Amino acid sequence: MDKLDLTIRDGTVATAAETTRCDIGIIGEKIVAIADHLPAGARDIDAGGRYVLPGGIDSHCHIEQLSGMGIMSADDFYSGTVSAAFGGTTTIIPFAAQHRGTSVTTTVADYHERARSKAVIDYGFHLIIGEPTDKVLNEELPAAIKDGITSFKVYMTYPKWRLEDYQLLEVLSVAQREGALVMVHAENDDMIRWIAKRLIERGHGAPKFHGVAHHALAEAEATHRVIMLSRLLSAPVLIVHVSSPEATNTIRAAQTLGAKIYAETCPQYLVLTADDMDRPGVEGAKWCCSPPLRDKAAQEAIWAGLGNGTFQVYSSDHAPYRFDETAKIPRGDQTTFKEMANGVPGIEMRLPILFSEGVLKGRLGINQFVSLTATNHARMYGLYPRKGTIAIGSDADIAIWNPEIEKRVDYSMMHDAVGYTPYEGHVYKGWPEIVISRGRIVVEGGELKAARGSGQYLARGLPGPVAVAGTIDGPARQLRNLIG
DSSP: OOOOSEEEEEEEEEOSSOEEEEEEEEETTEEEEEESSOOOOSEEEEOTTSEEEEOEEEEEEOOSOBOTTSOBOSOOHHHHHHHHHHTTEEEEEEEEEOOTTSOHHHHHHHHHHHHHTTOSSEEOOEEEOSOOOHHIIIIIHHHHHHTTOOEEEEESSSTTTBOOHHHHHHHHHHHHHHTOEEEEEOOOHHHHHHHHHHHHHTTOOSTHHHHHHSOHHHHHHHHHHHHHHHHHHTOOEEEOSOOOHHHHHHHHHHHHTTOOEEEEEOTHHHHOOGGGGOOSTTGGGGGOOSSOOOOHHHHHHHHHHHHHTSOOEEOOOBOOOOSSTTTTOTTGGGOOTTTSOOOOOOTTTHHHHHIIIIITTTSSOHHHHHIIIIIHHHHHTTOTTTSSSOOTTSBOOEEEEEEEEEEEOOGGGOOSSSSOOTTTTOEEEEEEEEEEETTEEEEETTEEOSOTTOOOBOOOOOOOOOSOOOOOOHHHHHHHHHHO
16 A cells, blocks of 8 residues: 555544444545554544544535625635635535526636635535526536536525526426436515515514514425426425425425425524524524524424435525625614525534534434435535545545534634624534545644635536435326327
8 A cells, every 4th residue: 555645543434324433544635545454644643532524515505696685695715615614514515696687607607717716625516597598498507517517596486586487397397308406495485575565564674574474384385386396397306495394294295205305404493493583673684594493393393304314415505694784784773674685604503513413412323414414415416426425535525523522602713704603602512623625634723724726626427316216206207208
């Protein structure tokens, strides 16, 4: 064996499938050896008493992105990836957002330019489809898929993003034909607008009414509807940031029928509630996201869904908007919930929250943690086995976790550019101490070790099956026989 560049010794190594005590040997960017005892490398890391886990993959985050409301997120590709790395994440897949009047080709080129000189860890892109013209559907989307952007997101709400059902079917048809995956923000826009109009007319504009307007039934209805659209074409769909028991149960029922439905949830729905939005003045805007925070019963339903496999992936939905007139409160104290930028930061807190509240409190096993935070993302988004696991030949993306470290969260600990954290004052146990990306130590001793722009773009393969393989529905089979 060639001389090892790095050896990680005596740690508890966990993948999605197994947990073992062993050494890991790294040469260059790759894992080259896994054994009980390995020869010394140029550098040895003693991981005794620690978990050695695959670096996290965050496949739902908004970085250096202009929102549908015209608001630029607080984090660029430098601050966003630095924050992710400190939280144990070594790969992100943010969105390249196509706004109306802009081509997909121009959009993708723009995001490549934004990221290449700033990212400190590896990254890919999803597309947000804001205008599915014939050219986009027939030329630009297939070209993007061939170039390694094999997933795209659509919205069922927000005025500048919302697609009609007919347009959703057009996008799903392209995805089904090309082998891509469609991510869906599922909320019934008309239900939300109808409730919101009446709330505002009656003077109920405080942040807490955001949760009233975005009723759980609006999420459940849209979830049911997109499942039916998916089944019509037998096109795989990932329903993102699920927050309610109603939507969770609807997804579980579809999966039981064999539909190609995947689901994702996020840390805010595990440890925050609607009560966080009920603060003096407009302070509660810091906790406004869509779908909104709900109640303790909803939290328990989401935890159950993580445990029983309803959710295949756990992402941050990091949507970093500053608490000032540029984003969260454009009209200061007079801002209503309809005018506030939607979203909460969480790219750095995603993994510590699930480790502390899931693994250490017995809700999830360590192998489930790895599946939900890394392996399933890699499989679903065409990165496995290069990413998402600890195996010979895989990229050396590794986070070494100390399960004994306990911290009270304070924004001064964070590395994003948002200015606040919705988890202020929360106490979590179990944090990453050393983070390695492609064999490079990027975080150690609380310090960043990676250079700006040292992350690499990842052209992804076609999505692979994850847990819910799905079958061709009868309606889809009949339709194919008629229209191909």
